[in-house]
Amino acid sequence: MxxxxxxxxxxxxxxxxxxxxGCSTAKDEVRETPxxxxxxxxxxxxxxxxxxxxxxxxxxxxxxxxxxxxxxxxxxxxxxxxxxxxxxxxxxxxxxxxxxxxxxxxxxxxxxxxxxxxxxxxxxxxxxxxxxxxxxxxxxxxxxxxxxxxxxxxxxxxxxxxxxxxxxxxxxxxxxxxxxxxxxxxxxxYPRPVDWQVISNQRVIQKLRDLGDTLQTPRKVMHWAHFPSEEARESFAETLDEFEVDEMSKADDSQMPYAVRFSHTTSVEPPVINPVTIRLMRLAAAHGGEYDGWETSVTTQVE
Structure with missing residues (x-):
């Protein structure tokens, strides 16, 4: 910019x-701007x-x-x-x-x-x-x-x-x-890792707003994390009490091949999504993995 x-x-x-x-992040945006x-x-x-x-x-x-x-x-x-x-x-x-x-x-x-x-x-x-x-x-x-x-x-x-x-x-x-x-x-x-996440978050939230999203309506939010071993992924997944684990997969061409997708229902206002994503980022790192952000649908109606 x-x-x-x-x-x-x-x-x-x-x-x-x-x-x-707040600090939030989205899967595609993080990959576009490493x-x-x-x-x-x-x-x-x-x-x-x-x-x-x-x-x-x-x-x-x-x-x-x-x-x-x-x-x-x-x-x-x-x-x-x-x-x-x-x-x-x-x-x-x-x-x-x-x-x-x-x-x-x-x-x-x-x-x-x-x-x-x-x-x-x-x-x-x-x-x-x-x-x-x-x-x-x-x-x-x-x-x-x-x-x-x-x-x-x-x-x-x-x-x-x-x-x-x-x-x-x-x-x-x-x-x-x-x-x-x-x-x-x-x-x-110069931005620290958490600051780069904030930067990506701002872009994603702005894109949602540009599409008419109010950010306030609770909706399904999906998160991703990747790990170097199946054991690390399982250990991380055991901590996800308030989330539903949706899918586990493996990519052979990655240094972090063991992926997990999990979700919950929440609004995506920065003060709400912020503590969730920051905690997940740190939790994944504590298990030797990487938090890969979140994704959600555009919601234009306030409930």
Missing amino acids: TRQFVTAIATALAVVSFSAM APEKQKLATTKPSGPLPPELATESERWEVYARYGTLKPQIVVVDAGLEADKLAGYLPQLVRVRVSFPNPDPSGMPDRKALGWLNEISDFLHALAQKNRWSIPGWVTHDGVRDFYVYGPSELTKALPKAVRDQYPEIDVAFEAEQEPAWETYQTLL
Whole structure:
């Protein structure tokens, strides 16, 4: 997704309650958008300037609500960066922390604040593009938005001056740190496995909504999980007290050949489906397997 499209999604997420920011997943969607592996970053600094063919921004932007925090954190990340190549050329990190007035109880901005936060984002990206810096993402939380900018050593002076000249009235703070391995990108911004599931979930839920699904009506929801052995699958299936086991199968051409399909009746609103899918993901992993998501029919009537 483009940065502009993801910004629109992030804006929508920021104005809904955190209880509605759930984690769900669907079988086909997970297979269509597998989580890429983290990149192993170079530890030696390359010689010369940043090559012109090396892009500092990609078209693969993602947005997700971080799961497991006390208050919501809306993370926007450029997941398609060639970070392993960029890190050596752009080792300086500057965090630009912009505080916004009147956050709601969950720490999120209102629509007025979102407007000028997105304006600042556009300014920073234009500045980064002009100077060949990289902005791999930002996090909105607790009344602030933290933008993360990587560049050469002169970034520490050039970036604060440009922001203060453009926005002398805003409440902004800067924090600089040398990060030749881009640790912040790797550990704070880049999605964890559960975050990739959240990302896929958002796409699936949005597709259901686009088809007129209310999400509220209970319906049959089918889940899948795969295991390396029949014993592991049986052990997992024994824990499925509130589900009906529908089918067990084996695929000879898979590292996880032993599959189980199971189902229950539930609505698919994010706060409802979220704890179910997260628990199943962790439960399957505890038995050495992989949770492969869920699937359901489109329901347009409210019961």
